[in-house]
Amino acid sequence: MNKRYLMKAVACIWLMTMLSITGCGQKAATEGNTETQTQTEEERVDTGFVVTNPDSYDSADTAVLVDINEIDKTVTLLNLDLCRRYTLSMDGTTRFGDKYGKAISLDQLQEGDIVDVTFLKTQKHLTSMQLAQAAWQYDNVERYELNAVRHEVSIGGETYKLSEDTQYFSQGHSIEEIDLNPSDILTFHGIDSTVLSVIVEKGHGYLRLVNDENFVGGWLEIGQTQIVRITEDMLVTVPEGSYQVDISRSGGGGTKYVVINRNEETTLDIGDLEIAEAKYGMVLFSMSPADAELYIDGSQVDPSQPVSLEYGIHQIIAKADGYKSLTQYLRVGQESAGVDVQLDKVDSDSEESTENSSSAGSSSTGTASGSTSATTDTTTTYYRVHIDAPENVEVYLDGNYVGISPCSFKKTSGSHVITLRKSGYETRSYTVQVDDEQKDVSYSFVDLTVSSQTSK
Template sequence: LAKKGKLLLSIFAVIFCISMGLTACADNRGTVSYRAPGTPLDASGDASADAKDSLDKVYIIEENNRDEGKLTVMNITSLREFRYPYNVSTEFLDKYGDTDSVEDFKPGMAITFDASGRYGMLTTVKKSNAVWEWDDLKNFSFDESISAMQFGGENYRYTDSTLFLDGNNLMERKDLIGGVDEVMVVGVDKEVLAVALTKGHGYLQLDDTKRFDNSLIQIGSYDAALVSSGKTFTVPVGTYAVTIANNGWGGTKNVKIKKNVTSVLNLESMKGKGPKSCRLKFEIDVDGAKIYLDGKRVKTDKTMTVLYGAHSLKVTADGYDDWERTLYVNSPTAVISLDISDSKQGSSNNSTATTNNSGTTNSSTNSSTTNDTNGSTVTTGNGSTTTTSSGTTQKERDKAQENYLSTLADSVVNTLGSLSSD
């Protein structure tokens, strides 16, 4: 009797283990309720069973867990979420059907798939050709009054079911900063299905600024602004050559900006050995033009030594409006090529080109449109107040920058890009 009891107990144990094993396998294709967007489908169901047309077969990747070999996806029509396993035998294909790498299947991407393998194993995953995709988008904004994402001169509607993703995690729409962050956008017609952050931002805070207050700081080719105590810039992730100069002091330091991290830059530590000077030469294409630096007339095509920091620059010529700027000298050598052909009396344009040992940059401006440091076009003639990376409005930024330029060629386009005509 005891032996029969043990036998029955063993049989029950085996049945229980088999049952648990099947349940565990079924869980591999169960739903995932991050947002509970729709009615969950039973684990034993088929995620594509309710497909009626091509769009019903399209899913957005919410998570690609490569460690566990699982894809979490959301159907774009039913809004149901599923998790499917994959392995080395799973084929990953681009939208043309060519072999692709599993690493390229990132959150936010639209796919179709075949999950006919045992226990819902993915046999094929393919990038969908039923949607449009906009990669590396930087110049975008959101208009909450009409629930629209704006880019490329168009409005695209977002909804409560639009996914906003930062890697494998959901994020808030308000945490995206247009003109700073880079995103991938996926949609159908005029509707946004998913926005995935591809390059985020961090912060650069200035500290111990007294020696350099009201002088020019340049953050690589990304931004240029006047220094003030505690000033903080919102900057895309990356490494930047930050340059500062004033009264013969200054230098350049590489600063690494990390995602969602505030990097504090002590400007006093950048003063270097002083006084520093620049070997500077001016060029101009207008006959009879006179150039004044700090109130003293200088000769063109003649190299001079100029102290690091701010200097007044003025150009006069018959038939032209006087042209005045504050020149920030912050490089060892520079050639300033002044083109004032568009500054004839009655004209609203000013043009300037700067050349130094790091290259040549040309820039022109007019009274109604300016180029922001992040490459976007911002209209200022109508009094708009677009917010920029440093937390000020574009109108304030124009006013601060309208009278200065720099000897750094790779940044002069940013400095002059926001000049307003007098």
Template sequence: MDNNYFNEKTKGIEKGFPIILGIGCFIIIVAAFMAIPKGQGRGSAKTLLSAGKESDGEEQTASLDFDKQIIGVLKEVNRENNSITLFDVKKKEDIVVNYNSGTIIYDKYEQALVLEQLKLGELVDAYYNMDNLGLVKLQISNQTWEYKNASNWGIDTINKIFSIGDNKYKYDRNISILSKDTFLKPEDLHEKDLLTIKGFDREIFSIQITKGHGTITFEDYEDFIGGIAYIGNDAILPITEDMVVTVREGEYEVTLENGSLAGTKTARLKRDENVLLNMGEYRKPAVKSSLVSFEILPEGAELYIDDVIQSYNEPIKLEYGEHMAKVILKGYETYENTIIVDEASKNIVIELEVPLEDLDDSDGYTSGRTDNGEERDTGNSDDDRPSSKGGKQVSGQLIYVLEPEGASVYLDGELKGIAPVSFPKITGNHYITLIKSGYETKTYTIEATNDGEDAYFNFPEMLKQ
């Protein structure tokens, strides 16, 4: 009887167990549902995002609560009021969001960063709440593109077109251009700058100058002017006065050369700075020079030294060595000769010669005036032209040529001076040639005798050419 009773009890328990188990599961499910925080159940208008964070080597999962996401340019971080200014690349407007210790900051690979690691001009994905502008998450955007250390770029500031190699992009007045943490204008960019360029789609929003430019100037470099400057491997330039060289920041070996003269200095150039190089220790060897005085007869001739016309009223400074001298005066033979300058000062006398054909054109007329004022004319045919052969100088007696004044007076082709002029009497028949710039050359014959008197001659006025 006892065994039958036990068996009946066991069968009753087995029949009720599923009911008890079902009630227990229901209670667990209800308890779990009630544990879900408010605002995160079904029907919530907010987006739920799970992100992993590492703390002491353990992964933690935090639920981030936000309702707005933008791509923006990081323009300002204000640590006094914990705010960040972003430029929304789609709406083209600034927005200020607030951060706190709970704000998550990632690089594009979702590696944790601190705020100080973000640079102004960075393109970021920003997640925030619109009601209080609280920044939940800030991540370097992986939706944008960038060119690092671009040197093959160009900019059209009129049409707002930026080219990188063969690719062209647009930009507008909101573009962020930074040199370190200083904002610049597009016009401030220099072709020597290395740039990191960031954009979205076909538009550029941010430019960081990764390597800027500076300038190199020179002093005490006069001996190099006209030569060539070598600026490292960056540039080869002609050397000019007041030269300014713009190059990328860095260190350069700067070499100036002019003929056999060469000098090298090191320039360590920082961004937006100038380096002044003094080249005074490099000098050409001193060149010896001479002061050369020229006496040229007749007056009015032009003097050329090495094919350069010179004024010879004062001594001319010439370097030691050979120089080509040339003297020109109408009505005279052109003088050309090499002069050698080999002393500190030198005096050179050049007398131009009358062409032989001018001497042969003598009209056979002699006009003279003796001491009693009488004029005499003598006509000589070609057969009996006067000759000074055999004549000799008479002591104490002179020949005076008084007129025309200012004319160069030649006796038998030898310059005697400018009229009025006197010179020793030589007996015999002679040619007197008169030459004056702008006038016709004229030749006369005279006869000088040993008569114990000085001879005076007044010739007719010269005819203008």
């Protein structure tokens, strides 16, 4: 009997021991799991980093693309509503597209484009950028009229506004409206009736003649459209490109070829050209209307009689009441020639004096070439335009030498090109709109920058 109780006691002790061990194991496991969970939670620290994907964005905008920095992998944009700039980063997840959503590369976008963008504002990360669907674009425009006073530009018969926030670009760099030259070929971007950006597709350089003493007073033809009278120390603004240049005076001269690079000065030596013995041709003009006044090289002549003109190029201006004035150029190269000059009547909504670049009619013994400008400005006798800064630089007005700054010249209302030059520095030109108010005008421009060729 005692033996039976002893075995039961041993069994109970063994059972209690096993339960105790099992409980300790479960507690240890629970404590271990709790410790691991606590450790994992401690490792999950919020770093603020968000993994981006092609659909990650919280903001959208239509803006002007101001800068592309491929080294820093950023783009700078101009918001159209607030007119503020902001910069976004881009990476391999950023998508680029044309205005129809078709995928393109970043290289196919440029400063001045109007774009629709999506981005993560908190991360300043660009999600997508494509050409704006609401924007219009005029590419490589040669014929336009910029009016700096009215802040307007006329393109193809349509007039668009230029705002204070319109952006201007040349070779990927921001410039000012005043840096544009009437000879520049431009691309315009805008929305509705406002121009938002202007890109210089083809800029301008400068042409200087050397050893030109024998040809002062003669004529310089650059390509097919630009004709200027040769003056002392002239510096002509020319669209960049390759040109045939014809130099003539008193029937002499010759042909040269030049390459004009953007913002660079090119010199052309014409000292080897010969001056021929003066020859003259008789030119008979047929005027319509018959009472029109005729001026040749600034002097009035009687068009009812044959006019003796020296071989070469001559400027003719015809005027009549109720008709548009005509300014063009005539080349005399034969003993006799006949030229028809016909004026157009003034429309009720147009000005009397307009530019006409068409050629005048001529017989087989004479030729006429197109004009590049019309004489419509009014010159005052007292009021002057002053160039105050930068100092000690050469100043040219429409290609003609004025003097060393500070200097001044007679005030002539209208659009003019002021060119600043100094040896060792980059030549700069500015297009200014001179008013017709009875007072002096002063201009101060930024200092010229050292030429890159000089700094090397």
